[in-house]
C-alpha cells in the first residue's frame with residue numbers, strides 16, 4: 001500500500017504492481033484489465049482468529065463485534081467456482097486474522113490451484129505456525145507467494161509490538177520452510193517484512209535487512225497506516241499527496257470475510273464498507289451491485305465519509321489520480 005518512505009527495499013512483485021506494494025496495481029494494468037464484470041483481486045479470509053495481539057492492528061475490536069469465524073469449506077468452494085480461470089491477478093488469503101490457523105488452508109490452496117483461480121496465490125502470515133505440517137502443506141499445494149510479517153529484528157521489539165514471545169521460533173520457521181521448499185523444488189517465493197514507524201528504530205530495520213538479505217527471497221520494508229484512525233496515536237508513515245482522489249481499490253478488489261460478508265477492500269476492519277453477503281449472493285452480483293456503485297460514486301464526488309473506513313484511510317495514496325478515466329466508465333458506478 002501507500003508510498004512508504006524506505007525506497008531501498010521497495011521492489012515490484014511483477015509488471016502488474018507498483019513499486020513497494022502487493023496491493024496497488026499500476027495505471028497501465030488498471031487501464032488494460034479492470035472490468036465492471038468482476039474484480040481483478042480478491043482477499044479471501046480463511047479465519048479472523050489470530051494468535052497475536054499486534055498493537056498496530058484493530059483485529060480484536062473486529063472479532064469482538066463480528067465474532068470469530070473459520071470459513072466454511074462449501075462457501076470457499078463456491079467462491080472459487082465463481083472465478084473464471086486466468087482472470088484474477090491475485091488471491092490474498094488474509095484479511096484481519098492469521099490464515100495458518102485454518103486447518104483446511106492446504107486444501108483451499110490446492111483447490112484454487114487446480115481451478116487456476118488466479119495468477120498468484122499469496123498470503124501474509126505472522127509466521128508463528130511456520131514450523132507445522134500445515135505450513136509445509138501449503139507450499140506442497142503450490143502457494144505462489146508468502147509474506148512473513150516478522151516486523152522486528154529484536155526480541156524486545158517483537159514482544160512490545162505483537163504481545164507474544166519467541167521471535168527466534170518464527171525466524172527458525174522461515175529458514176526451515178525455505179529449506180523445505182528447496183527440498184521439494186517448489187516455486188513458492190518467501191518474503192520477510194518489517195514496517196518503518198516510530199516503534200522500530202532505523203538501526204533495527206538495518207539489522208533486519210542484514211539478517212535476511214541472503215536468506216529470504218525478498219526483504220520488504222513498508223510504511224504504516226492507522227486503519228482509518230482505528231489505532232489511537234498510530235504513526236502513519238505512508239506519504240500522502242496534497243489532494244485526495246478516488247481510491248482505485250474500489251475498481252478492482254473485493255474482500256470476502258471469513259463469515260461470508262463481502263467488504264469493499266481489505267482495510268474494512270469494522271465492516272462499514274460492506275457490499276453484500278457471499279453466502280446468499282454471487283460475487284458478480286455483489287461487484288456489480290448497488291452498494292458497490294454507491295461507494296464508487298461517492299469517491300468520484302469526493303464524499304470520503306461514505307463509510308467509516310474510507311473516511312480517514314490512506315490506501316488511495318498508493319495510486320495516481322485517474323478521475324477522468326474512471327468517470328468515462330459509467331457501468332462501474334451507474
Ligand SMILES: C[S@@+](CC[C@H](N)C(=O)[O-])C[C@H]1O[C@@H](n2cnc3c(N)ncnc32)[C@H](O)[C@@H]1O
Pocket residue numbers: 050056057094095096097098099124125126147148149193195223224225226227234
Ligand atoms: C492484518 S495482517 C493479517 C495477516 C497475518 N496475521 C499477518 O500478521 O501477516 C495483514 C498485514 O497487515 C499488516 N498490518 C497490520 N497493521 C498495519 C498497519 N497499521 N500499517 C501497515 N500494515 C499493517 C501486517 O503487518 C500484515 O502484513
